[in-house]
Amino acid sequence: MLSFSPSQVSSVAIDPRSLCQNEIECSKIANHSCHHCPKSLCLEHLNEHNTRNVIRAEVLSQELTDLMEIVSSLTTEKASENTHNKLDAWKNQMFDTIENMYKSRLDEINYLETELNQRGDILKEYLQSKISSIGTQLLQIQNIGEISEKELSSIEYDRNQLTQFFESIQCELHINANNIVLKDLINVYNLFSCKSTSPHRTPIKSYRTISVQSMKKFASSKENESILWLDNERKLHYIDRRFQTRILAAPQTLITSAIMLSEHHKRINNDDIVDIKWCSFLELFLVLLPRSLFSFDQKTNQFQEISVSRYKNYPFRCISCFNSTLIYISYCTLGTYIELWKYSYGHENDIYMNECIKRWDCLTNDKNEWISHMNTNSNSTIGLLICRGSSIYKRFELRDENLYLLTIIQLENDYVDAFFPFQHNYWFIKSSSGKYYMYSVDKSTFYVSAFDFPFGVQEFGINSIVIGIEQEKLILSDI
Structure with missing residues (x-):
């Protein structure tokens, strides 16, 4: 008959995986699961872990209390006093x-x-x-x-x-x-910046409301903290960094007759403004009309016509400044026509469109498609909104500087109606059904926007955005 000592019985009966999994070797049986590790522990080490976490929680609580005190003491009084x-x-x-x-x-x-x-x-x-x-x-x-x-x-x-x-x-x-x-001789302005840790880029809270009237579209200068907006009567308004507003003498063309575009477009006049963009490389606003292109210099308060030859007499539709030498211009016609122009500028900020270095006659190989919107972000990516005839179909494409397709951004059971670049890797998107999103290029992911922007959203200064919340109101918010 065989006999075993108690130690022999234990060594045979106990599975090593059921022993205490403490950081140091422990031979006791693990009867408990730690809610924090999680590990299988004996009662002694379970109590030790709980005590450790209790202390950790107390330290964290104190840190939160200290942080709240620091945040509560946040004030601009010192900055104002220094100023x-x-x-x-x-x-x-x-x-x-x-x-x-x-x-x-x-x-x-x-x-x-x-x-x-x-x-x-x-x-x-x-x-x-x-x-x-x-x-x-x-x-x-x-x-x-x-x-x-x-x-x-x-x-x-x-x-x-x-x-x-x-x-x-x-x-x-x-x-x-x-x-x-x-x-x-002297300027004063706010310097306010913070680094957002949220992937959703949520606005903190609006800090200024700007009253406008019958606004149709707007563009803002991130660098100069100014806004150029167009009303429904084709008048341009300029808001400087001191938020002083003045009505501008809008650029006039010698041709005043109306033109009828293809069947998917309405009748427009030659002095209608079809696109406004800020060009950070020139520090000028670009104002595009169907048959002419102007720059607006906020320093001189003057418009300057830029000589550019139109392809086959097609009317212009969109413009986007790509870098310090290149500008993209699209045409308002079927067939997705786009040109890449090389430009230069003189000491008086006179712009010269030197040559059209490339032309895409039918970018999408579908002659029924046309470009309704075009923009670029700081990551040298071009966004195009492609429409098809007079249907509700719209397609948002991202392309590189040679207009090679990078990706198509599609919404579920919906279409992109407008888009606005933000920083180098985000796009704000408005859908045809009136929903609002933010798209992260890095993660190829949509986020539901924390705010609506029916009339657009633009960067403004270091840390702010301008939101076109309605025809009568623009709001500024840090983000």
Whole structure:
């Protein structure tokens, strides 16, 4: 008959996988599962793990409390105080500069005044001497009693010459004060930025509302923090970084007749604005009309027509500035016509469309398709919205700089109606059914947008966006 010691029984009966899985080797039986690891532990080490997590939770709770205190103490008071101090310092410096300039010019005036008086006295003595000489001549012939015509005419001539000389004298002290635009000497603006950790790019909260009227479309400058928007009466409005609004004298063309495009388009006029884009490379707004292209320089408040030849007399539809030398232009006609133009610009920001370096006559090989919208993002990706005839069908394509197809972005049981680039790897998308999304290029994933943007969304400054929430309202929000 065989017999076993208790230790032998244990070693035979216990599966090693049922032993305690603590970080150090433990030979006790694991009767419990830790909710945190999860591991199979004995009671002793289970209590140890629980104690460890309790301490960890307490530390985390304290860290959250500390973070809340830090966040609660967040204030712009110090930043405002520093800005006020800087403005006061600038004012005092300008006052000192003006005072020093005043004293310097006052010393100059005193010196010039002395010199001017000296020159005036010399001239006065000269004139007095001449007048006395002429008077002496006249007195001599008067005393003789015989006044000849010749002698009298000579004296009259000398007197007239002296009078003309006297009347020509300018003896003045001048000062030229140049008019300068004081507002251009110093600028103030907010610098607010934060790095979002959310993949959904959710706006924090709107911080400014801008009133507009009957807005049709808009474009914003991220770099200059300005907005150019178009109303339903074809008037352009410019909002500068101080949020001052002015109505612009919209560019006019010599051709005012209306043109009827193909059957899927409505009748439009030659002075209708079909597209507005900000070109960061030029620091100009581009304004596209069916038969002409203009730039708007917010610094000079002037429109400049850009000479560009249209292909087969087709009307323009979309424009997009790709980089510092290339611009894409699409045509409003069946067949998805796009041209790539090389441009240059001079010192006065005059833009020259040098040559069309490439043309795509039928990009999609479907002559019934046409491009209704085009835009580029900072990642050198071109977005195209392709329509088919007059149907509701629309297709959102992403292409590279050579217009090779990268991907087609499709919605489930819906079509893309408009899209707007954001940073280098996101696109805001509005659907035909009125739904709003954000598409991540890196993850090839849709997210439901946290806000609606029926009239578009554009980047604005370092950390903000402009949202076209309605025809009468634009809102600014950090994101």
